[in-house]
Amino acid sequence: MSIVxxxxxxxxxxxxxxxxxLVITSLVVMLVGGSPVExxxxxxxxxxxxxxxxxVNQSSMIFLSALAAAIGFRMNLFNIGVEGQYTxxxxxxxxxxxxxxxxxxxxxxxxxxxxxxxxALWAGIAGVLKVTRGVSEVISTIMLNAIGTTLAGYLLLNxxxxxxxxxxxxxxxxxxxxxxxxxxxxxxxxxxxxxILAVLAGVGFNVLLNRTRFGFDLRATGMSETxxxxxxxxVKKMVVIAMxxxxxxxxxxxxxxxxxxxxxxxxxxxxxxxxxxxxxxxxGRNRPLGIMFGALLFAFLNEQSNRLTLETDISPNVxxxxxxxxxxxxxxxxxxxRRWRATAEQKAVTRKLxxxxxxxxxAVSA
Amino acid sequence: xxxxxxxxxxxxxxLVRGITKRFPGVIANQDVNITIRSGTVHAxxxxxxxxxxxxxxxxxxxxxxxxGTLTVNGKQVSFSSPMDAxxxxxxxxxxxxMLADNLTVLENVVLGAEKLHGIGDAARKEIQTISxxxxxxxxxxxxVEDLGVGERQRVEILKVLYRGAKIIILDEPTAVLVPxxxxxxxxxxxxLKRSGHTILFISHKLDEVLDxxxxxxxxxxxxxVGEARPEGTTKHQLAEMMxxxxxxxxxxxxxxxxxxxxxxxxxxxxxxxxxRALLSDIDLRIHRGxxxxxxxxxxxxxxxxxxxxxxxxxxxxxxxxxxGSEISAWDTRRRREAGVGYIPEDRHRHGLxxxxxLWENRMLGxxxxxxxxxxxxxxxxxxxxxxxxxVQEYDVRTPGVDTFAxxxxxxxxxxxxxxxxxxxxxxxxxxxxxxxxxxxxxxxAIWEHIKDARRKGLAVLLISAxxxxxxxxxxxxxxxxxxxxxxxxxxxRVTPQDLGTAMTGGGKEEAS
Numbered sequence: 001m002s003i004v005x006x007x008x009x010x011x012x013x014x015x016x017x018x019x020x021x022l023v024i025t026s027l028v029v030m031l032v033g034g035s036p037v038e039x040x041x042x043x044x045x046x047x048x049x050x051x052x053x054x055x056v057n058q059s060s061m062i063f064l065s066a067l068a069a070a071i072g073f074r075m076n077l078f079n080i081g082v083e084g085q086y087t088x089x090x091x092x093x094x095x096x097x098x099x100x101x102x103x104x105x106x107x108x109x110x111x112x113x114x115x116x117x118x119x120a121l122w123a124g125i126a127g128v129l130k131v132t133r134g135v136s137e138v139i140s141t142i143m144l145n146a147i148g149t150t151l152a153g154y155l156l157l158n159x160x161x162x163x164x165x166x167x168x169x170x171x172x173x174x175x176x177x178x179x180x181x182x183x184x185x186x187x188x189x190x191x192x193x194x195x196i197l198a199v200l201a202g203v204g205f206n207v208l209l210n211r212t213r214f215g216f217d218l219r220a221t222g223m224s225e226t227x228x229x230x231x232x233x234x235v236k237k238m239v240v241i242a243m244x245x246x247x248x249x250x251x252x253x254x255x256x257x258x259x260x261x262x263x264x265x266x267x268x269x270x271x272x273x274x275x276x277x278x279x280x281x282x283x284g285r286n287r288p289l290g291i292m293f294g295a296l297l298f299a300f301l302n303e304q305s306n307r308l309t310l311e312t313d314i315s316p317n318v319x320x321x322x323x324x325x326x327x328x329x330x331x332x333x334x335x336x337x338r339r340w341r342a343t344a345e346q347k348a349v350t351r352k353l354x355x356x357x358x359x360x361x362x363a364v365s366a
Numbered sequence: 367x368x369x370x371x372x373x374x375x376x377x378x379x380x381l382v383r384g385i386t387k388r389f390p391g392v393i394a395n396q397d398v399n400i401t402i403r404s405g406t407v408h409a410x411x412x413x414x415x416x417x418x419x420x421x422x423x424x425x426x427x428x429x430x431x432x433x434g435t436l437t438v439n440g441k442q443v444s445f446s447s448p449m450d451a452x453x454x455x456x457x458x459x460x461x462x463x464m465l466a467d468n469l470t471v472l473e474n475v476v477l478g479a480e481k482l483h484g485i486g487d488a489a490r491k492e493i494q495t496i497s498x499x500x501x502x503x504x505x506x507x508x509x510v511e512d513l514g515v516g517e518r519q520r521v522e523i524l525k526v527l528y529r530g531a532k533i534i535i536l537d538e539p540t541a542v543l544v545p546x547x548x549x550x551x552x553x554x555x556x557x558l559k560r561s562g563h564t565i566l567f568i569s570h571k572l573d574e575v576l577d578x579x580x581x582x583x584x585x586x587x588x589x590x591v592g593e594a595r596p597e598g599t600t601k602h603q604l605a606e607m608m609x610x611x612x613x614x615x616x617x618x619x620x621x622x623x624x625x626x627x628x629x630x631x632x633x634x635x636x637x638x639x640x641x642r643a644l645l646s647d648i649d650l651r652i653h654r655g656x657x658x659x660x661x662x663x664x665x666x667x668x669x670x671x672x673x674x675x676x677x678x679x680x681x682x683x684x685x686x687x688x689x690g691s692e693i694s695a696w697d698t699r700r701r702r703e704a705g706v707g708y709i710p711e712d713r714h715r716h717g718l719x720x721x722x723x724l725w726e727n728r729m730l731g732x733x734x735x736x737x738x739x740x741x742x743x744x745x746x747x748x749x750x751x752x753x754x755x756x757v758q759e760y761d762v763r764t765p766g767v768d769t770f771a772x773x774x775x776x777x778x779x780x781x782x783x784x785x786x787x788x789x790x791x792x793x794x795x796x797x798x799x800x801x802x803x804x805x806x807x808x809x810x811a812i813w814e815h816i817k818d819a820r821r822k823g824l825a826v827l828l829i830s831a832x833x834x835x836x837x838x839x840x841x842x843x844x845x846x847x848x849x850x851x852x853x854x855x856x857x858x859r860v861t862p863q864d865l866g867t868a869m870t871g872g873g874k875e876e877a878s
Contacts, residue, residue, distance in 0.1 A: 211746075213739050216729060223719045229678055230708065230716040231731035232699030342772065349765060349773040 013337045017329035025322040034314040042311060043304045043319070049184040051303045056191050057261075059299035060198040061253050061270070063291055065277025067201055068250035070286040072137075074209065075222040075242045081126060081141025082250045083274025084148030089119035089251030091152040091169070094258055094265035098170030107176045108259055112197075115251040122148060123247025127240035137243065145274070156265070168266025178260045194256035201249055202288040218242055250274065279327045285334065298323060377440070379404040379533050379564040380425070385434035387420055394420040396588045398434070402533075402581070407555060407565045409575040412585035412608055418568055421585070422535055425566070426458045427451035438533070457531025459522045461538045465510050472506035475525050482528065496527050500557040516547035520554065527563075534558070535566045540574055552578050570608070570805065572601040584608055605806050622655035623841050627687075628825035629675075629794050634684035636670055636849075644670045645849045648684070652794070652825035657816065659840030659857070660829045661865050667849035668829045669711060672798050675827070676708050677701045689793050702731055707787035709780075711798035711829070717783045720772040724764060725753040727771050728786055735790050752789065760785035761811060777808025784815050795819050798829045813839060833862040847871055 026036035047055065065082055072079035093115035102110055126144060129135040160167035180190025209215035221228040221238050229235055253273055254262075262268050280298055284290030301323060305316035380402040387395040395417050402408045412418050423429040425436070427445030436443050438454050445451045448458070465474050476482075476489045483489040490506045497504045502520045510518065519539060526534055540548045555565055555578060569575050575582060575596070582594040584607040592607045629652040636645040645667050652658045662668055673679045675686060677698035686694045693701055702708070708731065710716035718727055728749050729738040737748035753767040762782045764774055771779060780800065787795060797816060801809040816839055819826055830836050836843055837857045845853040845868040853868040 216733050226715045232702050345773045
């Protein structure tokens with residue numbers, strides 16, 4: 001394939017998906033009595049400075065969530081439990097950080113490790129259940145979501161600090177907070193320091209999967225479990241490790257917010273990121289770069305939709321339809337493109353063989 | 367089987383002289399010469415990639431030759447499209463049918479040829495006439511979607527005849543048929559021949575070619591390398607002409623068996639979770655430089671034996687010793703690292719990552735060994751280079767090492783696997799049905815590699831359903847029946863019939 005057609009093939013699927021999303025969302029907007037022109041006018045207007053900052057912060061969390069899901073997906077493990085894993089991990093890390101057992105920034109570092117460990121353990125339960133009892137990870141992680149959310153709520157209710165009408169964990173000491181980076185005026189808010197976690201996790205994911213033996217084993221298991229077994233991969237061990245790895249990354253999801261904006265686990269905790277992550281992982285084809293674009297797109301749509309409430313009668317929830325259609329369309333379009341490319345490659349090989357062989361002037365014997 | 371045919375006439379239906387066809391950088395056909403006598407079935411055989419398809423396309427006007435001449439019924443022709451070929455009386459039936467399922471036989475046949483007999487009763491009558499004349503038994507008003515594969519093929523042939531073709535090219539027509547359908551097709555072809563049609567039959571199934579053809583032309587590497595008549599020609603001779611090398615035979619090799627035992631299995635039993643014994647009390651030893659063949663009807667424990675030795679299943683009892691070390695407690699990876707090469711029975715399920723490039727497939731099963739890795743890191747350039755080496759040494763026909771494994775033909779996938787498994791200086795090579803589903807050329811190459819492994823001092827465990835292959839390659843043959851080794855044979859003296867009897871449990875052989 002020439003470079004032009006390669007680029008074309010790579011961009012075709014996302015382009016088709018976005019066009020489909022535009023068309024279907026417009027129809028929905030018309031159906032609910034709004035004006036698509038007005039709707040898209042608001043969505044595609046230049047975001048305010050404050051909104052820019054929010055988009056970056058939000059996409060870092062969506063990115064981490066999608067990355068966590070992608071680790072499982074690359075091994076054909078459907079970890080639906082990112083939601084529960086980061087809820088439990090966020091609570092545990094907030095409790096530890098609030099206790100201020102360690103000074104300043106060291107406290108942050110250890111809290112991050114605790115978040116990863118708790119997320120890994122929570123996900124590990126599903127991994128162990130799968131390899132020892134044959135429980136599908138889809139079922140067990142969904143159940144663990146409910147258990148995890150309830151558990152964090154129960155602990156907060158019984159051991160948390162009274163705060164307004166709700167409860168919260170002990171707030172961080174000032175020395176364990178980040179100030180962040182202010183690209184615009186102070187009133188527009190800060191880009192969180194731990195947004196860097198998303199970058200590090202993305203790079204780490206790429207190196208681990210594509211450059212290490214472990215990553216090869218993981219991908220091999222995802223591509224063909226039978227071939228992986230025959231090649232000497234201990235698939236049971238891989239399932240548990242991959243689940244725990246996925247959970248460890250999930251544990252980090254809310255950490256940028258904790259140490260920059262939130263300062264405690266309580267009513268301001270942002271739930272639901274675990275499910276957004278699954279959609280974005282699908283959208284990004286489980287590759288860090290794709291996930292990055294997906295996370296930015298989702299965060300952009302979420303933030304821009306807030307203006308709909310103020311300026312129009314259209315519900316901001318319409319944006320969720322857009323997001324859903326994009327994911328569906330991308331999944332379908334990629335599958336179509338993948339089949340098309342597989343056929344094209346097969347043809348290329350056949351052509352090559354038909355042509356490449358008879359070059360030799362070897363002696364004719366018959 | 368030319369007994370029923372009248373003496374073929376001597377005039378030539380098609381004369382191909384000095385045809386050469388070049389594609390950028392390569393030559394697909396070089397100085398091809400074929401003489402097809404009128405009123406005969408002429409078989410064109412050759413491996414995949416031997417240039418048959420290109421030649422067919424030239425005959426049917428899809429491509430133009432760079433050099434050489436084409437003479438049809440004594441007239442030199444130059445086709446610029448299939449329309450010209452059809453006008454000259456040449457028709458072609460492709461391997462993949464080109465029929466509209468939701469149309470009737472009649473509609474499919476007249477489609478594109480409406481001017482000949484219209485689309486009504488005249489056309490129906492014509493179709494019935496042709497159908498009856500050659501025993502096609504087709505109802506013009508039946509929907510194509512209700513037809514079986516054999517009937518669809520007859521519709522394709524009918525389409526060609528309806529357009530007045532006297533010379534019919536059939537591209538691997540039997541590939542999609544079951545044996546009964548093949549017989550029926552051959553009956554139709556003989557009818558066609560009797561009525562003066564000429565048939566060019568492209569195939570690589572040698573039995574069928576010997577059955578139906580009057581003349582045979584063999585192609586290899588873009589050239590016509592030989593001609594033969596089915597009388598007095600054997601399958602073996604044809605295969606040799608196609609491949610260009612001698613096929614292995616039992617007598618050609620000196621024994622390389624030594625005293626040193628490399629694999630010793632004692633009292634090996636395997637019981638599944640429902641308590642059924644899959645393997646019972648297996649004892650076997652393979653020496654350095656020895657090929658031990660396991661014969662058996664499929665499903666008698668061969669797969670389980672292999673999977674227990676490689677470590678994918680755990681033996682219920684018994685020991686496995688590799689070069690003096692007891693390995694039955696080891697996992698698959700450790701066994702592979704210790705020098706067990708494995709050519710699996712199902713290469714798609716157990717041997718390859720189909721959607722990964724070849725160089726990554728090079729690592730599969732060797733992902734802890736140089737040159738694919740350095741410590742915990744993947745050594746991409748090392749894996750690349752070593753994959754290039756395998757592609758070269760084992761004649762894997764691929765555009766490059768970044769090509770996905772899925773895109774390669776079965777024979778090339780298998781050659782690649784053999785090359786990979788021979789890479790890490792193994793002690794024991796387990797070859798499970800190594801030539802299943804590969805073409806004759808790859809088969810000969812793989813046989814040669816197994817002999818080579820034996821010469822290099824490997825112990826080889828060969829499982830095969832092909833008794834000729836077992837007899838030709840093994841130093842010793844054990845017969846497995848219901849999970850037990852029941853008989854041992856010396857391949858020099860055993861016949862396939864003896865093996866067949868032992869495999870089905872007839873008699874208590876203890877010959878050697």
